[in-house]
Amino acid sequence: MIVFSGRKVAKIKEFTDHTQSCTSCKAFDLKVKVFRQYRHIYFIPFLPVGENAVDIRCNVCQAPVLTESLKKEYAKTARAPVYLYSMLILLVLLLTWIGYGINKDGKDSILFVANPKVGDVYIVKDYQKASSVWYFLRAASVAGDTVLVYHSHLQYAGYVNTFNSDDYFVKSEQLYYTKKELKQMLEKGEINGVKRDYGDYEGFNRLK
Ligand SMILES: [Zn+2]
Known part of the structure; x- marks a missing residue:
């Protein structure tokens, strides 16, 4: 059986930070997006992979902010949401259900x-x-x-x-x-x- 699988990226968090300034125009208005890669099977998320990636952009001048320490800080603010484990959860439920069926047949x-x-x-x-x-x-x-x-x-x-x-x-x-x-x-x-x-x-x- 050929299983169609691959990797995709999901945006898992987005927020505005007024406590840090833009490296270009110094405005305290940064748009932060946190992404996470995940493995999918037939486009259904199976498991998150790797680490969170962060994109920071100034809301005023639109310039990207590339400060690594800040990216690391933001990366820590988001966890992979449960839906990125959908296929894994489905498989576990399926196996539990099959196991229950076999066990029940045996007891019967x-x-x-x-x-x-x-x-x-x-x-x-x-x-x-x-x-x-x-x-x-x-x-x-x-x-x-x-x-x-x-x-x-x-x-x-x-x-x-x-x-x-x-x-x-x-x-x-x-x-x-x-x-x-x-x-x-x-x-x-x-x-x-x-x-x-x-x-x-x-x-x-x-x-x-
Ligand atoms: Zn700016």
Whole structure:
């Protein structure tokens, strides 16, 4: 992926100073502008870089004031505003949100497997003939410690969490698991995820 990024300059402060005089006309009327360079990604500010730069100009004669010590003094008066970190803040929020989602899915799986309900769908990773396959199991009934499940019609060559549009659960193919076995499968990573309260459009209600 090519990411368009570059550097731009933002004016972060502007004010008039009547305590210092112009080096040309001696008027006490200086216009001060403080700039800061920042890195952007697709023009959205990502991170400020370098140090503040200062432009001083006399309001009376328009001459620039080039006194370095004065520039340094003014440079210290401004800090990079938060918006120059916009993209960084967005990325942190995004990662936090993704992390929260993964964590929540993991917690949900533990809760759902510990207390199976009819309709729960398990995403199962199985090791067959030296390669992994994925398929779905759907809880058909829960009686005491035993969970009766239907197997999906299809097997998948890679990780899936959505049902293929022509997949369905095969009622004639029933399997039994104890709750303990399901828990062990989850711990071993054989159960990759659990779906509950899914929408009808997801297809997990298709039984044949
Ligand atoms: Zn002047």
